[in-house]
Amino acid sequence: MAQLIIKNVLKKKNANRTYFFGSVDSDKVKNITFVPVIENSPKTALVEDITGGYQRPGSMPRMNKFKQFLKSHPDSLVPPVILSGRGKWKFIASKDNADIGDLMVEASAAILDGQHRLGGFVALYDSEKEIRNIDFLLIDNLSRNEEIAEFVIVNNTQVGVPKSLNMFIGQGIPELDGVGPNVDDDDVYVAWGLNVREDSPFVGRITRTKAGPEHLFALHSVAGQIGKMFSHGAFVDVERDDRLDIAIKYWQIIQEMHPREFDDTSKLGVRGQGRKSFEYKLLELTGFIAWSLIGQQILSKAYNPETKSMDWDEVEASVQTLSEKIEWSKGGEYRNATGAVGGPIIKRDMERVLAARN
Template identity: 30%
Template structure:
């Protein structure tokens, strides 16, 4: 089925690098492109799809306000200074028909929408300008003929981590080859986790979020950085189980200070269940979990660790206006960790 045809296109490259250059009229942009989303945005001017061939999407949530601003820019200034072009993956659904045999110029017959790799706000701006401002124009595009969905995601991440754009947590969500990112995602997704539903994976914090995925992943890595773990092969599930048990223990020992489901971030009174507390206990895990780890059975003696934590209960001032007032992030976390370690050793 053909949904549109684009004339006056140019083809370059071969095989996986085959790509097309041209212009898409604003009247058909919505029909011939789509956003392969990780987070759905109901007011996005672009067409959206969350799953293709069993694979979940990766694009962050669009900001319709940015799309409207771009559309208004088009209305005022035209497209003379619109750069860069919209970057697409045609998914082998766009057919290049040369003007003559072996010609690199020709037309593209579109059978299904291409995924927008980079440029959903520009594309949405063209759509907004056409639909609501009656502004007809053309958007320049570069379209890969047929990247795999995995390669498409990697291209997106490469583009957006080598320029200002994608938040670190969204990149961590995409870079699943790093085990700490995978375990961080498990902590967010698994209902048995003390961190279930409160880790932000897109970079845009919502009211229910307490932590950014990038910060969680960094401290997951820190928790297992003791030398005793370096020569041991641990699965993601084993690391996840260890962390769940360790943090569940902390939750049990400090019930008043554990504000995971009680207060919005701005109203929290204690440092325990925010970034400072995450860092503090991760530093403690780094220095102490290894002493309770049996390298033969790959088991952590949490009874022993629990007794060590008992020495800390009632000895640390977690109040934001207390002993560690004004000390946040790494500075505050390291200070609190130092005091925890002193109490454990007493």
């Protein structure tokens, strides 16, 4: 590789470890870095080396996803990637300040954290010839064992912001369009309303952050199902407060028709019990998914868009029929039906029951 000099670098020291903050353009970074992988990727935008490698192969789809993020959010700040110089990036201090100077790159640095971000920058340059500035933190003179230790520490101690909190705080912020789960703000509003409205069967049972012993569901899981519940064209012009009223009334009816299943909530927050001791699947995510999916059919059939009214007698009749035919016991027919896979399985049987009723 041709020698490269990176200017305006800041030298720092933490205890006995020296490291540097700097920036490099995305058209140059591929030639001065590599990923020490345990096996080669099928496809990558970066340079890989399996000699003494210890990292998993990179994912080109993840790199391309970050590339699309960079294109869609050109003003977004990206955290620095972490590199290991392996003693091959030499610092040359300026005359005026011993902590500011240049880095002379004599050999490629190992990427410790941020290979998919770097891959996204490189992929953007390769396809669009668009040069972006990439911030880096380079640690100097690590042994191989120290380098592996840093990699493990960085990749096992990072705690991401919970999806539900991201979704909640992201409501109404257009700059976040296309970032994270594709869930409508109105669905988040209704989902959170189920948690805070006193007349909701789920008041206090939905979390925006870490699930506590009193919680049933995470906000992002509920919001995704609310979107499916109201996906029928009949609800296109229904305001979100009206959707919340409908969702609460629907679940009030389900609760009324399933008293034993809802008694599982008495186990929440009780030492030695909790969600693991539930007798029924209805208040697991599996049950919420199934009732949300069938709810699209039950509610749309009962809703009159012209009068903006619900035929709640029709809804009660459907739920009553299902309560008599669908067995929610955890040891019963659906004992192996779980989550996003199990919910649709139960919903299919619910459809069969309702078809026979009609």
